[in-house]
Amino acid sequence: MGAATNTNAASADDGVRLRKMLATDLPAAHELSDALRWPHRPTDWKQAFSHAEGVVAERDGTVVGTALRFRWGPQDATIGLVIVAPAQQGRRIGHKLMSTLLDGLDSHRVRLNATLEGRGLYERLGFVRVGELRQHQGIAQPAPLVALDSGWRLRPAGASDAPVLKALDAQACGMPRDALLDELLAEAESTVVLDDGGTVRGFGLLRRFGRGHSIGPVVAPDAEGAKALIAHLAGMNAGRFTRIDIDADAGLAEWLEAMGLLRVDAPVVMERGPASQPTAPGAPRGYAIVTQALG
Incomplete structure (x- = not known):
């Protein structure tokens, strides 16, 4: 370096x-x-x-x-x-x-999640604001399952799903992170996939992190798919400390608070270098990140 x-x-x-x-x-x-x-x-x-x-x-x-x-x-x-x-x-x-x-x-396109204290420094170094996160956490409450369209279902991930999940993650965040995903999939307490008639369209992980458990990454084609994944994983962790860091534009904040996961922070997403490309409608989208350090 x-x-x-x-x-x-x-x-x-x-x-x-x-x-x-x-x-x-x-x-x-x-x-x-x-x-x-x-x-x-x-x-x-x-x-x-x-x-x-x-x-x-x-x-x-x-x-x-x-x-x-x-x-x-x-x-x-x-x-x-x-x-x-x-x-x-x-x-x-x-x-x-x-x-x-x-x-x-x-x-390179360089991305970081800035605290309020650090934002001025990053701006002086050429970073610009491109979005916000919402950090939600608390004791997860049992959540009603989200109804899916006909032919869609949630199922546990299998070993053969790993290549597809890594490809979905790369599309959603715009960066290839195969080694990281391999590690996350190996350590996760639960990985659930969103299956559309045999085609994997999204996934979410529940794993140990920090003071308890974290949900993320979560990748889905739309907010309803993301809710289905998150509700399932939060329900598995009901009664325990749970954290999730979501895209502020995902439209999930009020829904998460109703599940007992209150907003505690709102870091600013900043980038330097070539601009990220907008997500096409129906393309995999990241609704929850891994951690604020890793993205």
């Missing part, structure tokens, strides 16, 4: 030094996110790091900042887990971390 591997080039005058993130930095990274009350478990950090190139900021031998980038194919990338210790903020550490990550990505 360009400058991230060049310690001297990434050094700062105030004693802050940037370097490539190593697996041995994960406990310190978890401490940083825990200090901000982010829900990530050590396991969640390990999963993200396994798909990432990361950079850390050190001061007096202590990790005071992190940032990860994820390359998805030759032209797309996401950035996440950009953290600066509260006591070290205001020293432009976040800017240095981001500049290091963006090195070599000038031809």
Whole structure:
């Protein structure tokens, strides 16, 4: 990763030094996110790091900042887990971390989900707002099943469905993420597919994340299909802490709140580089993301 591997080039005058993130930095990274009350478990950090190139900021031998980038194919990338210790903020550490990550990505479309605090920094680096997320969470309540049209049904995913699910995910998010999907499918407590007369048109996953369970990704051709998938998975997790991060334009917010999953945050989706293409009617669409770091 360009400058991230060049310690001297990434050094700062105030004693802050940037370097490539190593697996041995994960406990310190978890401490940083825990200090901000982010829900990530050590396991969640390990999963993200396994798909990432990361950079850390050190001061007096202590990790005071992190940032990860994820390359998805030759032209797309996401950035996440950009953290600066509260006591070290205001020293432009976040800017240095981001500049290091963006090195070599000038031809890429780069996407991230920005907190209110980080939005100004990202705008100065050339990112523009392209949408919003809605983070919903709470103790899931049993939800009435959503009626599907004749010939449509929900069924458990089988091993032979994996290639189709990876293709649907790539179409929905615009990025090939086969290795990530392989891992998510292997670890999911439940994967359910939306089947139209033998053709898989969508899917959703329920898996462990953070303080409990997370629903996502969810891919479907329309909102009713997404509701059917989410209602089924939330019902499986009824009585337990459940989180889902949805596209704000999906039209699902009020419906989720009726299921006990209240909105707690609204990050802004930002991109830099070539613009994403609009989703064609009837094409697979992402209704819920994996995580805010991974997209």
